[in-house]
Amino acid sequence: MQRHPNRMHPEASNANVTSAVGMGETVGRLRARRNSLFTQTVIWVTGLICMAFLLGSLAQAWSNSQLEQQVQTAQQQVQQAQHHHDALAHMAVHYKDPGVIESEARQQLGYIRPGEHPVVVVSENSTVQQKASRQTDTSTQQGFWQEWWHVFFGE
Numbered sequence: 253m254q255r256h257p258n259r260m261h262p263e264a265s266n267a268n269v270t271s272a273v274g275m276g277e278t279v280g281r282l283r284a285r286r287n288s289l290f291t292q293t294v295i296w297v298t299g300l301i302c303m304a305f306l307l308g309s310l311a312q313a314w315s316n317s318q319l320e321q322q323v324q325t326a327q328q329q330v331q332q333a334q335h336h337h338d339a340l341a342h343m344a345v346h347y348k349d350p351g352v353i354e355s356e357a358r359q360q361l362g363y364i365r366p367g368e369h370p371v372v373v374v375s376e377n378s379t380v381q382q383k384a385s386r387q388t389d390t391s392t393q394q395g396f397w398q399e400w401w402h403v404f405f406g407e
Contacts, residue, residue: 357363
């Protein structure tokens with residue numbers, strides 16, 4: 253048999269050519285081919301498993317990020333509720349004082365103690381305010397539909 257300069261072993265030739273000549277594949281070559289197929293399969297399976305772990309890790313990281321944002325939002329809401337609670341508690345303590353209650357009743361409701369005489373200070377501004385209050389009193393007496401009439405068509 254004549255050797256080709258690029259081929260060192262007769263086993264390295266094409267399988268079809270060797271079959272035609274009568275030389276079949278050797279046991280070593282079949283074992284090498286099987287080992288190569290097994291190695292490739294293991295590499296592909298390992299790669300797929302690694303990709304699955306990578307995608308799972310990325311999904312978990314994204315989920316954790318979303319949860320952290322929700323936790324921060326909830327903490328801000330808790331802080332706002334705590335500030336509101338503190339303000340209400342401060343107001344409750346403030347309005348438990350009898351002096352504050354009396355002051356509020358005198359200023360906002362015009363209450364006086366028995367035996368006191370109210371003093372009303374009249375100025376030009378107060379006469380204008382009194383006229384405005386009289387107009388609102390008459391408008392409430394006129395009725396609902398008359399108020400709408402004046403809103404759309406004037407007096």
